[in-house]
Amino acid sequence: MSEQELLHAYLLVGGLLVAIGMIGFMVRRNLLVMFLSIEIMLQGVSLNLVAWSRFHHDLGGQVLVLMIIAVAACEAGIGLALVLMLARRVRSLDVVAWQDLRESGVPPHVDRQIPEAESPVEAWPRLPQAGVLPEANEEEELYRSRV
Amino acid sequence: MDTISWLTIAIVGFPLVAVLITGLFGARVLRGASHLPVVLAIAASFIASVGLFQQLRLERATSVDGGRWGYAHVVPLWSWVGVEDSGRDPGLRIDVTLRADPLTSMMQMMVSGISLFVAVFAAGYMKGDRGYWRFFAYIALFVFSMLMLVTVSSFLLLFVFWEAVGVCSYLLIGFWYQRPSAAAAGMKAFLVNRIGDFGFTLAIFLIWLHYGTLDFHDVALEQTAAGAVAVTDPVQVAQLAADAADGSNRVEIVDGVLGRRRIASGTWVGGTAGLAICLLLMWGACGKSAQFPLHVWLPDAMEGPTPVSALIHAATMVTAGVYLIVRCSPLLVANPTAQLIVASVGGFTALLAALIALTQYDLKRVLAYSTVSQLGYMFLGVGAASLAGITAGMFHLLTHAFFKALLFLGAGSVMHAMGNVIDMRKFGGLRRLMPYTHATFLIGALALAGIFPLSGFWSKDAIMGAVHDRIHHLEHVAAGEAHGDDAPAAGEDAGEAAVPLWHAKVYRLVYYAGMITVWLTAFYTFRAVFMTFYGEERVPEEAGHHAHESPPSMVVPLVVLATGAAVVGLLLDRSMVDGTHPFSQWIAGTPSLSLPALAESSQPGQFHMAIAAVSTLIALIGIGLAAHLYLGPRDEVRWLKSFLDLEWFARLSSIDWLLRFRSQGAWGAVERAARRAGLGWFFDGLWMVLFVVLLVLATPLLVLRWLSPYRLSYHKFYFDEIYTWLIVRPMSLVAALSAWLDRTVIDALVDWVGWVPRAIGNMWRGVQSGLISFYALAMVMAVVVFVWVRVCLM
Numbered sequence: 001m002s003e004q005e006l007l008h009a010y011l012l013v014g015g016l017l018v019a020i021g022m023i024g025f026m027v028r029r030n031l032l033v034m035f036l037s038i039e040i041m042l043q044g045v046s047l048n049l050v051a052w053s054r055f056h057h058d059l060g061g062q063v064l065v066l067m068i069i070a071v072a073a074c075e076a077g078i079g080l081a082l083v084l085m086l087a088r089r090v091r092s093l094d095v096v097a098w099q100d101l102r103e104s105g106v107p108p109h110v111d112r113q114i115p116e117a118e119s120p121v122e123a124w125p126r127l128p129q130a131g132v133l134p135e136a137n138e139e140e141e142l143y144r145s146r147v
Numbered sequence: 148m149d150t151i152s153w154l155t156i157a158i159v160g161f162p163l164v165a166v167l168i169t170g171l172f173g174a175r176v177l178r179g180a181s182h183l184p185v186v187l188a189i190a191a192s193f194i195a196s197v198g199l200f201q202q203l204r205l206e207r208a209t210s211v212d213g214g215r216w217g218y219a220h221v222v223p224l225w226s227w228v229g230v231e232d233s234g235r236d237p238g239l240r241i242d243v244t245l246r247a248d249p250l251t252s253m254m255q256m257m258v259s260g261i262s263l264f265v266a267v268f269a270a271g272y273m274k275g276d277r278g279y280w281r282f283f284a285y286i287a288l289f290v291f292s293m294l295m296l297v298t299v300s301s302f303l304l305l306f307v308f309w310e311a312v313g314v315c316s317y318l319l320i321g322f323w324y325q326r327p328s329a330a331a332a333g334m335k336a337f338l339v340n341r342i343g344d345f346g347f348t349l350a351i352f353l354i355w356l357h358y359g360t361l362d363f364h365d366v367a368l369e370q371t372a373a374g375a376v377a378v379t380d381p382v383q384v385a386q387l388a389a390d391a392a393d394g395s396n397r398v399e400i401v402d403g404v405l406g407r408r409r410i411a412s413g414t415w416v417g418g419t420a421g422l423a424i425c426l427l428l429m430w431g432a433c434g435k436s437a438q439f440p441l442h443v444w445l446p447d448a449m450e451g452p453t454p455v456s457a458l459i460h461a462a463t464m465v466t467a468g469v470y471l472i473v474r475c476s477p478l479l480v481a482n483p484t485a486q487l488i489v490a491s492v493g494g495f496t497a498l499l500a501a502l503i504a505l506t507q508y509d510l511k512r513v514l515a516y517s518t519v520s521q522l523g524y525m526f527l528g529v530g531a532a533s534l535a536g537i538t539a540g541m542f543h544l545l546t547h548a549f550f551k552a553l554l555f556l557g558a559g560s561v562m563h564a565m566g567n568v569i570d571m572r573k574f575g576g577l578r579r580l581m582p583y584t585h586a587t588f589l590i591g592a593l594a595l596a597g598i599f600p601l602s603g604f605w606s607k608d609a610i611m612g613a614v615h616d617r618i619h620h621l622e623h624v625a626a627g628e629a630h631g632d633d634a635p636a637a638g639e640d641a642g643e644a645a646v647p648l649w650h651a652k653v654y655r656l657v658y659y660a661g662m663i664t665v666w667l668t669a670f671y672t673f674r675a676v677f678m679t680f681y682g683e684e685r686v687p688e689e690a691g692h693h694a695h696e697s698p699p700s701m702v703v704p705l706v707v708l709a710t711g712a713a714v715v716g717l718l719l720d721r722s723m724v725d726g727t728h729p730f731s732q733w734i735a736g737t738p739s740l741s742l743p744a745l746a747e748s749s750q751p752g753q754f755h756m757a758i759a760a761v762s763t764l765i766a767l768i769g770i771g772l773a774a775h776l777y778l779g780p781r782d783e784v785r786w787l788k789s790f791l792d793l794e795w796f797a798r799l800s801s802i803d804w805l806l807r808f809r810s811q812g813a814w815g816a817v818e819r820a821a822r823r824a825g826l827g828w829f830f831d832g833l834w835m836v837l838f839v840v841l842l843v844l845a846t847p848l849l850v851l852r853w854l855s856p857y858r859l860s861y862h863k864f865y866f867d868e869i870y871t872w873l874i875v876r877p878m879s880l881v882a883a884l885s886a887w888l889d890r891t892v893i894d895a896l897v898d899w900v901g902w903v904p905r906a907i908g909n910m911w912r913g914v915q916s917g918l919i920s921f922y923a924l925a926m927v928m929a930v931v932v933f934v935w936v937r938v939c940l941m
Contacts, residue, residue, distance in 0.1 A: 026923050034919075102917025109918055146641050 003055060010051035017044030031083045031093045038079075042072055151206065154199040155247045158255055159298055161188040161195070162291035167285055173280025181280035181513070182270040184288045189266055192294065200252045207249075207736060210382075216407045217738035219248035221300055221364045221379040231375070242377060246300035246364065250541070250737040253730075254297035254470055257545055261291045261462035261552050264704035268556050269454035271700035272563060282322060282452070289315035295465035297470055299659040301405065302351050302361040305473040309347065309435065309467060313340045320451040332450035333731035339444040343434010350427035358404050363474070363739075365406035366397040367391075375399075381407050402656035405477060405739050408497035413743070415481040427477050428471060429492070436468025436522045437541040439496040443866055445516040453559030456511060456674050460518040460596050461552035466544050469525045471738070476529065476537050483646045484534040487653055490614070493526025494657030494664075499864065501667035505674075506860040510558050513675045514551070516597060520664060521547050527661055528610035531654075533620070533748035536613035537740060543610055544831050545604035545730070546716055550594035553708035557588035560697040560705065561679060566689035571675060578686035581696070583702045585680045587709035592676045594712045596766045599759075602716030607665065608762055609720065609728075612755035614658045620649035620749065665762045669769030677777035728752035793855035796848060805837060 001009075021041030025034050044064045053061025083093075090097040099109055121141060155231035165188030173181045207218040218421070222245040232238030273282050293313035301303050314337075321333025355361055367378040367387040378384055384400065388408070391398040402409045415421060431728065432438070437445035445465065449456045459465060464742055472489065497520045504516035513596065521543065528540030562569050564581060578585040597608070626647040659903050696702065719730035731751030776784050789795075798804065808814060818830055859865070914925075 016308070022923075022927060026920050026927065037403070099917035103915035106913050106916055109916065134707045 007051055007055045010054075014044045014047035014051065017041065017047060020044075029095050031086060031095055032094065035076075035079055035083060039072070039076065042068070123140060148222075151199065151202050151220045151247050153470065154195050154202060155220075155222050155245045155298065156224075157195040157296045158199060158259070159245070159291060161192040162287050162294060164188060165287040165450025166284055166291055169280055169284040173284055177280055179279060181283045182266065182273075185283040186263065186266045186270065186318050187485065188287060189259055189263045189290055191258070192290070193263050196252065196255040196259050197639045199247055199881050200256060201788055203249065203252050204733075215604060216381075216410060217248065217736050217741035218608070219364065219381060219738045220409075220675040221246050221381070223377065223379050223412040226377075231917060237788075240361070240368075240377070241301070241303055241373075242366075243296045243304060244362070244364065244377075244379060247298075248737050249735075250467060250470075250473065250739065251297050253292060253541070253545070253734060254466070257466075258290065258293050258462050259299065261548050261708075262286070262293075262458060264708055265457050265462070265552060265556065266290075267452050268559070268701050268704040269452070271698045272454055272559055273452060276452075278322065282319075283316055285318050286454075286458070289319065289458060289463050294466065298528060300363045302354060302363075303917075305471070306344075306347060306351055309431075309471075310344065312435070312464055313337060315343065316340070316448070316459055319455040319459075320448045322451050322455065326450070332444075332447040333681055336444040336448050339441050340434050340568050343431050343441050346427045346429075346434070350424050350431060352403055353420060353424045353427065357420050359400075360403060362401070362403040363405040364403040365408045366401045366403065368401065370397045370399075379841050383391070384408070405474065407738055410477060410738060410742055411842065415478060417481055421478065421487055422482050425475075425482045426488065428475055428478070429485065429489055432471045432526075433470030434468070435471075436465045436526070436908040437519050438468070438492050438522060438526060439499055441864075442496060442519045442861075443870060444867055445519055446863070448514055449509075449511040449515055450528055453511070453562060455557060456515070457552045457555035457559065460515065460555055461548040465518065465522055466548065469522065469529065469540060469544050472526070472529050473537055476532070476739055476745070480742055483532075486530050487620075487650050488530075490527050490530025490532075490657050491653060493523045493528075493619065495523070495531055495659040496520070496526060496666045497523030497839050498660040498667075499523075501664045501671065501716050503863045504671040505667060506857060508571050510571050510675055510679060511555070511563065513571075513588060513671055514554050514558060517554075517668065517672065518547075520668060521551070521595070524607060524610050524661065524664070527657060528613055530657075531610075531613045531617040532745075533613055533617055534735055534740060534745045534747045535731070535751040535753070536610065537745070538608035538728070538734045538751045539606060540717055541734050542720065542730050543603075543606035545719075546712070546792070549602060549708055549715055550591040550601075550712040553587060553591040553705060553712050554595065554927055556701070556705055556708065557584050557591060560584040561588075562700055563697050563701070564690060564695055568687040568689050569654065570687075571678040573687040574678065574685050574690075575678060575682040577686075579684065580682040580686070581680075583696060583705060585703040588594055588680065589676060590709040590713055592672045593715075595672050596770060597665060598766060598770075599763055600717050602712050602714070602757070604763070605716035605720040605722075608755065608759045609722075609751065611658070611661055611758050612659065612753065613751075615652060615750065615758055615805050616749040616753075618651050618654045618658060619656065621648070625651065662762065662765060666769045667763045669766035670773050673770045673773035674777055679771055681778055694878075722752045723755040726752050726754070788857055791855060791857040793852050793857075796855070805834075805841065809834070847871060 017040050021037045021039070021044060024037030024040065028034055028037065040042075044067050049061040049068075051066050053059060086098070087093050096109060096111070100107070124141075161187075161377070161570065165184045168184045169177065169181050170522045177183070203218065203220070206220070210218060224243040227242070228239055228241040228244050230236075230239040266283070269282070269286065273279055276282065289312065292308045292315055295306060296312060299308060317333045317337040319333075320336050321330045323329045324333075351361065360366070364379055365381065365384045367384045368375045369387065378387060385407075387398045388400050393398060400408070402412075402414070409415070416424065426610055430441075434441045445460070448459055451459075479489065500519035500523060504513050504520065507513045507516065525540040525543050525547070528536045528543060530536070531539075558569070560581065561574075561577065561584060564577075564584075565574055568574065589599065594603040597603045603903040624646065719728075721727045721729065728751040735751070776787070809818070821830060862868070
């Protein structure tokens with residue numbers, strides 16, 4: 001592989017990481033997951049820097065990345081502490097719990113309630129009757145219905 | 148530094164220290180003892196002033212060149228502003244310098260001496276007041292400002308303390324600020340003074356423009372390695388100037404406005420600019436010294452505590468204007484028109500204030516108008532612009548300080564005993580109740596009336612004599628011209644020949660105004676004395692049962708001041724004894740007064756027997772008239788009042804006399820006979836016509852009555868009303884209009900500007916949903932848009 005192709009490959013991976021992180025940040029509501037998404041974006045950018053640094057034979061980019069990692073560690077510490085405090089306040093990691101900070105007069109976001117399934121507990125295929133009816137494991141059935 | 152410098156600093160330093168001590172510790176620590184630091188400081192200041200006087204006398208006697216050009220000692224303290232001359236912009240140098248010369252020394256002694264007694268008096272008078280410490284802090288600040296005013300050696304610093312004096316007067320007049328009248332009087336004093344100060348600032352600008360410096364003294368700027376060093380000592384400046392002429396050193400000489408070099412060379416700015424400077428300075432002096440047309444604040448200034456009135460009227464405020472004019476007399480001497488205007492303003496004010504004082508019932512108000520009147524005399528003397536006139540003006544300032552402080556403190560003592568009642572109609576015959584106050588007040592009144600041998604006699608006659616000499620001089624010069632003496636006169640005569648003859652006529656008019664004022668002064672002063680201390684003994688009920696002589700702390704200053712008022716004239720004016728005038732000889736040693744033009748004018752020390760006799764006679768007539776009218780039953784006073792109030796005039800305009808005339812015997816018989824003869828229609832018509840004529844006449848007659856001599860005087864010639872309607876009301880109208888414009892136009896515009904961003908913000912308010920994911924989406928979309936635009940543009 002030529003240098004050029006190598007660079008493209010790395011940039012592609014970096015770009016993908018950023019995109020994944022960005023989409024993750026936008027679609028997930030769990031604070032921790034959002035935080036992880038941000039970290040992924042950051043790593044994508046770092047990868048970008050390393051790739052360009054390698055391409056240009058300039059170690060400056062890699063030094064910068066080392067620094068980013070160090071700073072990211074600090075940032076993660078602070079960020080997680082913040083997340084912890086937020087979660088303690090509302091006993092939830094859901095970011096929508098903080099929508100009270102919106103402008104007054106704006107209607108709140110209400111989660112669409114998924115209607116309870118009316119259907120009875122689905123019967124699983126059973127073994128043909130060969131003796132006594134096996135005792136139904138309710139817990140297991142409930143668990144299965146969710147998966 | 149030598150002794151003179153130290154003494155000069157000490158004189159102004161002591162009161163400043165007292166201000167700080169009383170101001171910082173008065174409320175908590177000193178309280179009832181707040182007067183102690185102030186009295187001690189002013190006493191120390193007074194002692195230092197006397198010491199300085201002695202030192203100056205010694206130095207002047209031994210100095211080589213103290214004789215011809217006066218003696219002045221300049222004490223440079225520090226440089227306030229020092230901008231070097233950069234070649235592109237001219238430099239600006241303002242040095243804080245004090246000076247010690249005969250005029251300053253005399254003013255310092257007067258200010259600190261009178262203030263000392265006033266402060267002692269106030270310690271008794273103000274006892275128990277809530278703002279005791281505040282009062283004494285203000286007093287000390289007032290004395291400090293006034294001492295600085297007479298001690299500094301630059302117009303700019305003079306202006307600084309000129310304003311400081313104004314502020315102190317505002318604070319003290321409005322001392323009882325809970326009383327609306329006191330607060331208003333303080334405001335009035337301050338505002339009227341500001342009008343005068345405006346003229347003074349303009350004068351300072353003009354002086355800066357035309358003279359290039361604001362210092363009184365000459366300065367030699369010596370260029371050294373460390374920068375320019377200012378040398379101010381007159382002898383050294385002369386030496387450096389001589390060296391500079393040889394070219395042996397690099398010295399820039401700045402001639403002070405009133406410096407010795409300028410006096411010797413006589414390079415004053417003349418023409419319109421010179422006249423404008425003089426008149427604007429006079430305008431400033433008119434404000435501070437309560438001369439027409441800015442005299443209205445002084446009588447109201449009595450709303451303050453009485454010691455303050457004594458201080459303002461005698462020592463620390465109104466004398467500032469006279470001092471300024473005397474200090475600037477070289478500028479005045481160069482401008483005959485300005486002299487004439489100063490003298491006319493003085494003479495007119497003297498007469499006007501005396502006329503107003505005739506009918507006032509408020510004891511302090513009578514004294515206040517007499518102050519305005521006496522200040523008019525001082526202006527008159529200074530306006531005569533001869534050495535005799537200027538020194539006489541200063542002499543009158545000194546003697547007036549004694550007897551006016553005495554009179555005001557006496558009035559304060561009366562007020563103290565009478566439960567703060569000051570209306571002379573409400574009390575009388577106090578001479579047995581308050582023997583000391585009566586005796587000292589009488590001495591003050593005699594001095595004010597100008598009775599031999601009290602101090603007022605000497606100073607007033609010196610002024611009248613100087614004006615008289617001036618008239619003679621002008622007429623003599625004019626007569627010399629008329630006799631075909633058209634050969635160009637040399638030197639000073641050429642300047643004086645330009646004075647037209649009508650100046651002499653104006654001076655003559657002013658002189659007669661002064662003479663009439665002598666009579667009026669004697670009359671109103673003794674009217675006050677007789678109404679207060681003589682006649683039937685009456686005490687207002689406000690006084691309760693404790694109408695009594697004042698405590699010793701108030702009586703002692705009265706006695707001391709009375710002694711001063713009695714003997715200071717005899718001590719300092721020996722013109723009658725041996726033709727010398729120690730006071731004037733001392734004052735004449737001021738550089739400002741050592742002008743060649745003044746040296747050739749009429750000299751002090753000539754006793755004008757005729758003038759003295761005439762004015763004494765006039766004064767005695769005035770006193771006699773007052774005694775005749777106010778001792779015993781005052782029926783004639785009542786008649787005189789109704790006569791001067793034009794009551795007969797009012798009666799003329801009523802129809803009563805017509806009806807009475809008609810019913811009279813002889814006329815009635817004639818009319819009845821005529822009616823019987825069938826001529827009734829004639830009489831009916833006649834009465835009808837007369838009735839209508841009277842009705843028509845009555846209106847203007849009633850209006851005229853408001854301008855009757857009595858009412859003009861009682862209502863102070865309606866000056867306050869005229870000012871209210873001509874100046875105050877239009878100004879408040881303009882102010883109201885401005886306020887309306889401000890609120891409805893300018894404020895509305897500003898409000899609108901503030902409203903626009905709010906409105907724009909409101910439009911985007913709904914976007915704030917509080918959902919972080921949404922924000923993130925918005926950011927991403929924005930980035931996408933930006934990138935897309937960028938890509939499209941490339």
